[in-house]
Amino acid sequence: MKLKLDFDEMADDFFDNTRLMGIVAPVKNYQFCWQLNQLLRLDFRINNDIEIQLFKKQRNYYFSIFEYREPNSSLVHYLYNNQFDGEYLLPEFRHLDFLWLLKGDLVADDFLQNLLTAIKSINSVQLVTELTNEKIRNKGHLIF
Template sequence: MLLPMKLILDHNAMTDGFFEDTRLLGIMAPMKDYTFCWHLNDLMGVDFRINNEIEIQLKRKDRNYFFTVFEYQQPHTALTHYLYNNQFDGEYLLPEFRHLDFLWLFKGDAIEDDEMSHIISNIRGIRGVQLVVELTNEQIRNKEHLVF
């Protein structure tokens, strides 16, 4: 008699695959997510829109927490921008970065260093932005929370 096979999902491989060809910015800007997106859209000519289908849901302390994700597909490229809200009702998507309000993930196409510097400079020009920093994969302990 054959025993049923057990399939095990390899979260590390899935997470590593998700983060190939990505760059991530952490942003401290104590304002509503829709306000911050409006500023980005207005200043940088992007078109961030909320995408409820990829909203991140985490269960902690017998409660569900929902972290909004805004998305922008850059025309004529494979580059997609994702803006995560790092806070919801006192909980954090990435608890190791409690001081950050937003996480901006660039995925799908390479971003050159000079272009990234220009983006960071533009974000810093938004009134209310206190900090913009690039995060490395090694700094992020809870990468799986960003995978949708």
């Protein structure tokens, strides 16, 4: 008997009740996390256990993920690097430096708007936008 993974269903489950933002901020990931942690009183830390590895053009590419868990909530923030050595985690969004996924709890529109406004106030940030699931072609690349 052969079992087959249904990646579309996995992606749907993974992205159920999530919100995703794209960010243009041409700085190193650790610098950006430091700025977020300082200004927004967050505690983003790198999580090497969920780093994403893609194999393209006969080599491996590694996309780091920083994680912050909201205290007293099941909401978790994940900040993905969208590029590594000239390759992109989501090639359809080459202009984005970071992807910010909110997962684990419902995220109200006003909470997201306040977060977008706060991120925009950071000097190195040139653009912040919400990405809808329909716009993402390579959703599977975000699943860890």
